[in-house]
Amino acid sequence: MATIERKLLNVEVANEIREMIRVGTLEKGDKINEKELSMALGVSRTPIREALQRLSIEGLIKIIPHRGAFVSSPRLRDIREMFEVMSVLEGTCARMAAEKMSEAEFKKLESLHLELEKHYQNRDHENYLQVNHRYHTYIQELTGNRVLNDIINGIRLKILLYRSQQLYQPRRFDDSISEHRALLEAFKKRDPVQAENLMKTHLMNQCEALVSLYADDDDNE
Amino acid sequence: MATIERKLLNVEVANEIREMIRVGTLEKGDKINEKELSMALGVSRTPIREALQRLSIEGLIKIIPHRGAFVSSPRLRDIREMFEVMSVLEGTCARMAAEKMSEAEFKKLESLHLELEKHYQNRDHENYLQVNHRYHTYIQELTGNRVLNDIINGIRLKILLYRSQQLYQPRRFDDSISEHRALLEAFKKRDPVQAENLMKTHLMNQCEALVSLYADDDDNE
DNA sequence: ATAAAATATATTGTATACAATCAGGGAGTA
DNA sequence: TACTCCCTGATTGTATACAATATATTTTAT
Numbered sequence: 075m076a077t078i079e080r081k082l083l084n085v086e087v088a089n090e091i092r093e094m095i096r097v098g099t100l101e102k103g104d105k106i107n108e109k110e111l112s113m114a115l116g117v118s119r120t121p122i123r124e125a126l127q128r129l130s131i132e133g134l135i136k137i138i139p140h141r142g143a144f145v146s147s148p149r150l151r152d153i154r155e156m157f158e159v160m161s162v163l164e165g166t167c168a169r170m171a172a173e174k175m176s177e178a179e180f181k182k183l184e185s186l187h188l189e190l191e192k193h194y195q196n197r198d199h200e201n202y203l204q205v206n207h208r209y210h211t212y213i214q215e216l217t218g219n220r221v222l223n224d225i226i227n228g229i230r231l232k233i234l235l236y237r238s239q240q241l242y243q244p245r246r247f248d249d250s251i252s253e254h255r256a257l258l259e260a261f262k263k264r265d266p267v268q269a270e271n272l273m274k275t276h277l278m279n280q281c282e283a284l285v286s287l288y289a290d291d292d293d294n295e
Numbered sequence: 296m297a298t299i300e301r302k303l304l305n306v307e308v309a310n311e312i313r314e315m316i317r318v319g320t321l322e323k324g325d326k327i328n329e330k331e332l333s334m335a336l337g338v339s340r341t342p343i344r345e346a347l348q349r350l351s352i353e354g355l356i357k358i359i360p361h362r363g364a365f366v367s368s369p370r371l372r373d374i375r376e377m378f379e380v381m382s383v384l385e386g387t388c389a390r391m392a393a394e395k396m397s398e399a400e401f402k403k404l405e406s407l408h409l410e411l412e413k414h415y416q417n418r419d420h421e422n423y424l425q426v427n428h429r430y431h432t433y434i435q436e437l438t439g440n441r442v443l444n445d446i447i448n449g450i451r452l453k454i455l456l457y458r459s460q461q462l463y464q465p466r467r468f469d470d471s472i473s474e475h476r477a478l479l480e481a482f483k484k485r486d487p488v489q490a491e492n493l494m495k496t497h498l499m500n501q502c503e504a505l506v507s508l509y510a511d512d513d514d515n516e
Numbered sequence: 517a518t519a520a521a522a523t524a525t526a527t528t529g530t531a532t533a534c535a536a537t538c539a540g541g542g543a544g545t546a
Numbered sequence: 547t548a549c550t551c552c553c554t555g556a557t558t559g560t561a562t563a564c565a566a567t568a569t570a571t572t573t574t575a576t
Contacts, residue, residue, distance in 0.1 A: 081360075082360050082529075083529080084348060107557080108557075108558070109556090117530080117531090118530060118532070119531085119532090119558090120529080120530055120531065120532090121531095123345060123558090123559085125348075127305060127345045127346075127349045128348045128351070128352045130349070131349045131352040139302075139303050139537095140538065140557085140558055140559075141537090141538070141539095141557090142538095142557070142558070143558095152441075152442065155441060155442040155443065156442050158440055158442075158443070159384075159440065159442050159443050159446065162383060162387045163380075163383070219376045219379055219380065220373075220376060221373065221377050221380050222376065225446060229442070303559075304559080304560070305559090305560095328527080329527075330526090330527075330528095338560080339560060339561045339562070340528090340562090341560055341561065341562090342559085342560070344528090344529085360528085360529090360567095361527085361528055361567050361568060362527090362528080362567090362569095363528070
């Protein structure tokens with residue numbers, strides 16, 4: 075028998091807003107109007123506001139007193155800082171995963187990699203990103219550390235605010251897949267140190283690609 | 296002219312509760328009664344509830360639907376996971392700090408270390424812990440990465456739920472100070488790799504000390 | 517006397533009402 | 547025209563009211 079999932083509106087609303095941000099309905103800098111949203115979702119402002127409090131702690135939105143809630147628009151510096159932490163954390167995941175990875179788990183990882191290759195051949199950015207996300211998530215999960223997972227997921231969602239700009243430069247696409255190939259080799263050899271280092275540089279390269287696209291943007295910094 | 300700090304009650308209330316947890320007025324497992332707290336603080340339940348939402352995302356409390364908010368009481372597994380992440384993050388701080396530490400900054404660190412030594416001589420656990428906290432915080436700040444800082448501070452507060460048990464075993468007290476001595480040497484030499492490794496093991500040792508005290512406890516796991 | 521059922525009380529969750537603050541527009545002046 | 551001031555409407559922040567659920571107490575039956 076399944077656990078009865080008791081639903082609270084503020085949790086549902088938070089999920090809803092998070093999803094809007096994830097898929098791009100809400101973009102960085104957008105203002106979130108409480109009344110508007112409450113009518114759209116058919117609930118009162120109370121659960122809306124409670125959800126906004128939650129999201130502000132997650133860092134997805136910023137609440138300016140008496141002005142309202144705005145979708146976060148991290149500055150260049152914030153992006154760099156987030157990636158710096160991400161590279162360390164995902165590097166750690168890679169190391170831990172390489173240390174304890176079973177053969178079945180490697181096969182699963184390999185199949186994800188093959189999906190990546192396919193989308194790369196087809197120059198299908200959208201699906202590449204999607205599978206890439208599943209690939210990284212899978213490695214995280216192999217660590218079995220939920221605290222680690224939660225932190226990484228939280229940061230990733232914030233970085234996702236910039237997904238539109240991400241990876242749409244062909245050069246970065248090429249580099250990304252070759253980094254992934256090297257990474258798979260390291261996992262195949264169960265080499266924790268190499269896996270960690272490759273993952274770290276993979277992340278830092280992604281950061282640089284994002285930042286370079288973004289540097290000449292106006293309202294950030 | 297100073298920035299006008301506009302205060303919102305929910306933020307104030309969250310600070311208040313956080314402080315209660317930090318100093319021990321609220322302990323792990325305690326229930327937080329909304330009405331009671333609202334009367335004690337002289338505000339309505341609205342800002343109280345908004346604050347609770349925030350704290351639940353921080354992980355300091357757990358909200359059980361229709362039952363109420365309870366101060367988190369992490370299981371043994373959670374503690375281990377938090378320390379695992381902490382060791383990586385604080386290790387990273389140590390590495391980054393060692394890489395960029397100025398002479399003046401080292402002097403400051405050294406003076407903090409000397410305070411530690413003093414309290415160690417006097418077997419003054421309370422003040423040792425206090426200075427130890429400032430020491431670690433200082434290293435964090437040297438990195439200049441606010442994202443990193445926020446994450447570490449968040450986890451530390453949760454670990455602090457167990458401060459009562461921490462370091463009150465004489466053996467651990469001795470080990471802690473000698474680990475700190477080695478650490479200071481590494482910083483003096485500006486050796487990032489060693490600083491990182493020493494910090495990591497320092498944290499993992501602290502974890503083991505805490506867990507061992509705690510293993511025979513009842514309601515955890 | 518114990519255990520289950522029923523009722524009452526307390527607490528949480530949600531909606532609404534009211535207060536404080538902000539954003540925008542027009543009137544008036546230089 | 548450009549600028550300031552004041553006013554109005556809109557939006558956020560807080561308090562209260564009501565509804566739903568959980569906990570405690572009493573009642574009832576065995």
